[in-house]
Amino acid sequence: xxxxxxxxxxxxxxxxxxxxxxxxxxxxxxxxxxxxxxxxxxxxxxxxxxxxxxxxxxxxxxxxxxxxxxxxxxxxxxxxxxxxxxxxxxxxxxxxxxxxxxxxxxxxxxxxxxx
Amino acid sequence: xxxxxxxxxxxxxxxxxxxxxxxxxxxxxxxxxxxxxxxxxxxxxxxxxxxxxxxxxxxxxxxxxxxxxxxxxxxxxxxxxxxxxxxxxxxxxxxxxxxxxxxxxxxxxxxxxxxxxxxxxxxxxxxxxxxxxxxxxxxxxxxxxxxxxxxxx
Numbered sequence: 277x278x279x280x281x282x283x284x285x286x287x288x289x290x291x292x293x294x295x296x297x298x299x300x301x302x303x304x305x306x307x308x309x310x311x312x313x314x315x316x317x318x319x320x321x322x323x324x325x326x327x328x329x330x331x332x333x334x335x336x337x338x339x340x341x342x343x344x345x346x347x348x349x350x351x352x353x354x355x356x357x358x359x360x361x362x363x364x365x366x367x368x369x370x371x372x373x374x375x376x377x378x379x380x381x382x383x384x385x386x387x388x389x390x391x
Numbered sequence: 392x393x394x395x396x397x398x399x400x401x402x403x404x405x406x407x408x409x410x411x412x413x414x415x416x417x418x419x420x421x422x423x424x425x426x427x428x429x430x431x432x433x434x435x436x437x438x439x440x441x442x443x444x445x446x447x448x449x450x451x452x453x454x455x456x457x458x459x460x461x462x463x464x465x466x467x468x469x470x471x472x473x474x475x476x477x478x479x480x481x482x483x484x485x486x487x488x489x490x491x492x493x494x495x496x497x498x499x500x501x502x503x504x505x506x507x508x509x510x511x512x513x514x515x516x517x518x519x520x521x522x523x524x525x526x527x528x529x530x531x532x533x534x535x536x537x538x539x540x541x542x543x544x
Binding site for chain 1: 433449450451452468470472520521531533535
């Protein structure tokens with residue numbers, strides 16, 4: 277399951293990307309990494325805990341690429357992660373909500389990191 | 392930022408759309424073949440059939456802005472869960488639900504005496520959740536989407 281959000285939907289961020297140079301790639305990578313860690317932490321606050329295995333399986337992985345194509349993946353790595361995410365009575369959507377409820381903060385982290 | 396509120400839960404409106412498309416029926420007095428559609432829950436009592444659909448409201452996103460009113464339009468998060476006794480049954484109903492929600496386009500819909508303008512229902516993911524853990528081994532599918540609509544009157 278993949279949730280995707282492209283910063284190309286955001287006018288302020290798009291303006292920043294107009295003045296492209298290689299240092300911007302580096303700053304974007306760092307900002308994405310910070311945003312990814314933030315979403316991971318927020319998801320860990322929402323995830324239902326029984327043994328703690330699901331909560332502790334959270335990972336972020338930054339893939340640095342040139343020309344502003346970097347991406348960050350946030351994942352939970354136990355076999356029942358998707359099942360809990362989709363069907364848990366009160367703790368479902370722990371990752372999706374962490375991102376959707378914090379779009380403003382994620383945007384702030386990205387803009388601050390790239391400025 | 393003003394976000395337009397709607398008086399009915401979007402999940403109820405989606406359920407009515409699915410009922411109108413003959414995908415399922417309202418849960419009262421249903422038999423196992425008729426696919427009752429629940430809102431906000433997927434009950435598991437002995438009296439509830441195995442083959443059910445559940446529509447849930449989920450967190451949405453605020454993206455679009457009305458040029459006329461200046462209000463922001465929320466895209467409501469919607470989740471549709473499908474449960475059935477075996478995989479082929481669950482899969483075929485999963486496809487029927489996908490076909491039904493893909494027909495939602497720019498159109499008016501009256502629900503509970505309120506007229507809504509539906510814009511679209513944009514699928515974000517649709518996949519199998521596999522078997523349930525208990526002995527019944529029922530199959531589940533999940534569809535996630537963003538639903539855009541506004542109140543006309």
